[in-house]
Amino acid sequence: MNWLKTSLTERLQIRYPLIQAPMADGITTPELVAAVSNAGGLGGLAASAWDPEELRAAIIAIRELTDKPFAVNLSIPESVTEDTSQIEHAKALLAPYREALGLSRTELATYQLPTFAEQLAVILEEQVAVFSFTFGVPKPEDVAALKENNIITLGTATHLLEAILLEESGIDMIVAQGAEAGGPRGTFLGTPEQGLVGCIALIPLLVNHIRVPIIAAGGIMDGRGISAALTLGAAGVQMGTAFLACPESGAHPKYKELLAEGTEITTVLTRVFSGKLARSLKNRFISEMQTCEAELPGYPFQQFLTQAICAAAIQQERPEFMALWAGQGCALCTSKPAAELLKTWFGQVWEILGRD
Amino acid sequence: MNWLKTSLTERLQIRYPLIQAPMADGITTPELVAAVSNAGGLGGLAASAWDPEELRAAIIAIRELTDKPFAVNLSIPESVTEDTSQIEHAKALLAPYREALGLSRTELATYQLPTFAEQLAVILEEQVAVFSFTFGVPKPEDVAALKENNIITLGTATHLLEAILLEESGIDMIVAQGAEAGGPRGTFLGTPEQGLVGCIALIPLLVNHIRVPIIAAGGIMDGRGISAALTLGAAGVQMGTAFLACPESGAHPKYKELLAEGTEITTVLTRVFSGKLARSLKNRFISEMQTCEAELPGYPFQQFLTQAICAAAIQQERPEFMALWAGQGCALCTSKPAAELLKTWFGQVWEILGRD
Numbered sequence: 001m002n003w004l005k006t007s008l009t010e011r012l013q014i015r016y017p018l019i020q021a022p023m024a025d026g027i028t029t030p031e032l033v034a035a036v037s038n039a040g041g042l043g044g045l046a047a048s049a050w051d052p053e054e055l056r057a058a059i060i061a062i063r064e065l066t067d068k069p070f071a072v073n074l075s076i077p078e079s080v081t082e083d084t085s086q087i088e089h090a091k092a093l094l095a096p097y098r099e100a101l102g103l104s105r106t107e108l109a110t111y112q113l114p115t116f117a118e119q120l121a122v123i124l125e126e127q128v129a130v131f132s133f134t135f136g137v138p139k140p141e142d143v144a145a146l147k148e149n150n151i152i153t154l155g156t157a158t159h160l161l162e163a164i165l166l167e168e169s170g171i172d173m174i175v176a177q178g179a180e181a182g183g184p185r186g187t188f189l190g191t192p193e194q195g196l197v198g199c200i201a202l203i204p205l206l207v208n209h210i211r212v213p214i215i216a217a218g219g220i221m222d223g224r225g226i227s228a229a230l231t232l233g234a235a236g237v238q239m240g241t242a243f244l245a246c247p248e249s250g251a252h253p254k255y256k257e258l259l260a261e262g263t264e265i266t267t268v269l270t271r272v273f274s275g276k277l278a279r280s281l282k283n284r285f286i287s288e289m290q291t292c293e294a295e296l297p298g299y300p301f302q303q304f305l306t307q308a309i310c311a312a313a314i315q316q317e318r319p320e321f322m323a324l325w326a327g328q329g330c331a332l333c334t335s336k337p338a339a340e341l342l343k344t345w346f347g348q349v350w351e352i353l354g355r356d
Numbered sequence: 357m358n359w360l361k362t363s364l365t366e367r368l369q370i371r372y373p374l375i376q377a378p379m380a381d382g383i384t385t386p387e388l389v390a391a392v393s394n395a396g397g398l399g400g401l402a403a404s405a406w407d408p409e410e411l412r413a414a415i416i417a418i419r420e421l422t423d424k425p426f427a428v429n430l431s432i433p434e435s436v437t438e439d440t441s442q443i444e445h446a447k448a449l450l451a452p453y454r455e456a457l458g459l460s461r462t463e464l465a466t467y468q469l470p471t472f473a474e475q476l477a478v479i480l481e482e483q484v485a486v487f488s489f490t491f492g493v494p495k496p497e498d499v500a501a502l503k504e505n506n507i508i509t510l511g512t513a514t515h516l517l518e519a520i521l522l523e524e525s526g527i528d529m530i531v532a533q534g535a536e537a538g539g540p541r542g543t544f545l546g547t548p549e550q551g552l553v554g555c556i557a558l559i560p561l562l563v564n565h566i567r568v569p570i571i572a573a574g575g576i577m578d579g580r581g582i583s584a585a586l587t588l589g590a591a592g593v594q595m596g597t598a599f600l601a602c603p604e605s606g607a608h609p610k611y612k613e614l615l616a617e618g619t620e621i622t623t624v625l626t627r628v629f630s631g632k633l634a635r636s637l638k639n640r641f642i643s644e645m646q647t648c649e650a651e652l653p654g655y656p657f658q659q660f661l662t663q664a665i666c667a668a669a670i671q672q673e674r675p676e677f678m679a680l681w682a683g684q685g686c687a688l689c690t691s692k693p694a695a696e697l698l699k700t701w702f703g704q705v706w707e708i709l710g711r712d
Contacts, residue, residue, distance in 0.1 A: 160687075178554055178556065179535060179554055180553070180554035180556060180557045190622075191622075193622070193624055193625075194622050197536070197575075197684045198534055198535055198536040198554030198555055198556065198574065198575050198684055199554055199555075199556040200534065200536060200554065200555040200556055200572075200574065200575040200576060200581055200584055200585070200685075201536045201574075201575030201577070201581075201683065201684035201685035202684070203580075204577065204578065204580045204581065204685070204688060205685070205687050205688060207580075208688070216556075218554065218556070218557075219553075219554050219556040219557030220556060221557070221560065222560065224559075224560045224587060224588050224589055225556055225557075225560065225588065227584075227587035227588075228556055228583075228584035228585070228587045228588045229556070229584070231580055231583035231584045231587055231708050231709065232580045232581065232583075232584045233580055266546075266547075266549070266550050268549055269549075327557065328553045328554055328557035328558075329556075329557040329560070329561070331516075331561050332560060332561060332564070352587050353587065353709070354710070
C-alpha cells in the first residue's frame with residue numbers, strides 16, 4: 001500500500017500527508033508557511049489575532065513565496081461573560097509581573113478581538129485553498145459560502161462528539177487534537193478532561209465513527225510519529241511543535257534555546273496566559289500563577305490582561321514571562337529548516353512503512 | 357522486516373510482542389493470564405494486594421492452565437506519612453457512602469499492606485518467568501536475587517527520568533505507561549503532570565535514550581494501536597483495558613456492561629479511591645468526591661478507607677460506587693475471549709505492517 005496516497009494528499013493535491021499547524025503569536029511566519037507548502041506539505045497560518053488588513057498582507061506575503069496551497073486558521077467566536085470583579089482581582093495578581101517588566105501599574109488598555117466576519121471575508125476574497133478553524137463550528141451560512149468558493153474546510157475536534165458535530169455541519173476534514181498537543185486545547189463541548197485524550201486512543205475511535213478524513217495532531221515529532229498516525233487510520237498529520245525551532249519559525253530565540261535543552265523540559269496545561277487551557281513549557285510565570293488559576297477570568301479577558309506582559313517579555317528577552325506553547329514531544333525538536341525536516345521525516349516513513 | 361520478531365519476543369520466547377497488563381481487584385484472573393500466555397502473548401497477574409499464600413495459590417492456579425511464561429506484578433513499597441486528622445476528615449466525607457451501602461458508620465477496620473519481601477520471596481521460590489513492578493525501583497539486593505534466579509525484570513516508567521533510573525538499576529525491560537492508561541499512574545519521580553505524557557510522544561523519546569526494550573502501554577486497543585506502538589520504536593505493547601470485557605476477565609458484569617456502552621463513556625484521573633492518581637470511568641462516587649479531592653489522605657490510607665465501600669459496591673452490584681479502572685481507549689472494548697482478541701489484533705498488524 002502507498003502510505004503517501006491518502007484522502008488528504010488526494011484532496012489537496014499535495015505530496016505529503018502533513019499539515020503544518022497554525023501557531024499564534026507570529027510563530028507561523030509567511031516564510032514557514034511557504035517553506036512547508038513548497039516542500040510538499042500544507043503550510044498553515046494562524047491569523048485569529050489579526051485585523052483583516054494584517055491577514056490580507058500575510059496572505060500576499062505567503063503568495064510571494066509559494067504558488068502552492070496553504071491553510072489560514074481562525075478562531076470561531078464564542079459567547080463570553082465579563083466578570084468585572086474577577087478581572088480587577090486578576091489585575092492585582094498580575095501587578096507584580098507588570099512591575100518586574102517595568103510596565104505601568106495602571107495602564108491596562110482595553111483590547112478588542114478582530115471581527116470573525118471580516119476575517120472570513122478576506123479568506124473568501126483571497127480564495128485561500130484551506131480554511132482551518134478551532135473552538136467550535138462555523139455558522140451554516142459561512143460553511144455554505146466556503147463551499148461555494150471551493151475552499152476546503154478543516155475543523156478541530158478533541159473528542160468524538162465534537163467530531164460528529166463537525167461532520168454533520170458539512171466540514172471537509174477534521175484535525176483530531178490529542179492531549180499531547182501544544183498551545184490551546186480546541187475543546188468546545190463537554191468538560192476539559194473529556195477533550196484530553198491521547199492520539200493513540202483518539203484516532204482509532206474517530207476513524208471508526210467518522211467518514212471524513214481524520215488528521216492526527218499532538219506529540220508527533222518525526223517519521224515514527226507520522227507512521228504511527230497513519231497506522232492508526234489517520235489520513236495525515238498536523239505538526240506544530242516539530243517546526244517551532246526551525247529557522248523559519250517566528251518563535252523567540254530564547255524560546256528556541258529552551259526547546260534545544262531537550263530532555264530536561266516539561267510541559268504543563270495552564271489557563272494563566274489566556275483563560276483557555278493550553279499546553280506550554282513550564283516557566284516562572286506559570287509556576288507562580290498556577291496556585292491562583294481558579295480565580296482568573298476566562299478567555300479572552302485573561303488574554304487581554306497578560307498581553308502586555310507577554311509582549312514585554314519578548315521584547316526584554318525574558319522567557320520566564322513568555323507564553324512558551326509546546327507539545328509533549330518538544331524534547332525531540334530540531335533546528336533544521338522546514339524543507340529538510342519534511343524530507344527527513346518522510347524518508348523515515350518510507351523506511352518504517354515502505355511505499356508498497 | 358518481521359514486525360513480530362522484537363527484543364521482547366526473542367527474550368521471552370513468545371509469539372506475539374504483547375503483555376497483558378496486570379490489573380488489580382481480581383481482574384487478572386488465572387484464567388485470563390493463562391489464556392493470554394497460551395495464545396502467544398505474556399499474561400500478567402496483579403498481586404500487590406495479596407498475602408504470600410494467596411499469591412502462591414494464584415501462581416499454582418495459572419500453572420494448571422498453562423506451561424507458558426507469565427508475569428507477576430507487585431508494588432514497590434513507598435514511604436508514607438499518616439495524617440490522623442486528614443484520615444478522620446476523610447472518614448466523615450465517606451460516611452454518606454457507607455450509609456448508602458448499609459455499612460456500619462463506625463466500623464473502619466485497620467488494614468495492613470502485605471509485606472513486599474514476603475511476596476517477592478514467593479516469586480523467587482516459584483521461579484516465575486517475569487517479575488513486573490510499579491511505583492519505583494526494587495532494592496539492589498532484590499534486583500540481584502532476581503537476576504541470579506534468571507527472572508526477567510519489567511519496570512514501569514512514565515517519563516524519561518524514571519526510565520533512566522530503571523535502566524541504571526539493571527532492569528531488563530521497561531513498560532512506558534502513557535497518559536492514556538487505565539488504573540493507577542506509575543509515576544514515582546517528579547510531579548504527577550510530568551508523568552502524564554501520551555504514548556505517541558513518550559515512546560520515541562524513551563527509545564532514543566534507553567537501550568533496554570521499551571514496551572508501550574496506554575490507549576492501545578487493537579491491531580492499529582499495536583502497529584502504531586511498533587512503528588514508534590516499541591519492542592511490544594502492554595494492554596489492559598482491551599482485556600477488561602473478556603469472558604476471562606474478573607471485572608464485575610456491571611463494569612463490563614458500562615464498557616459495552618462504547619462511545620458515551622469518559623475516563624477521568626482521580627485520587628478518590630486509593631489516594632493515588634488513577635484513571636477510571638467517571639461515576640457518581642468520583643463526581644461527588646472530586647470536589648474535596650485535595651482534602652483526602654494519600655495512598656494507602658484513602659484506599660484503606662474506601663476498601664469496604666468498593667467491596668460492598670461490587671457485592672450489591674452498584675457500579676456508581678465501584679472503582680471502574682479504564683484507559684482512554686475503553687470505547688473500543690469488545691467481549692471476545694482473549695485468544696480470539698490476540699488472533700484478531702495480530703491479523704490486523706499483519707494487514708497494516710506486513711510481515712516482511
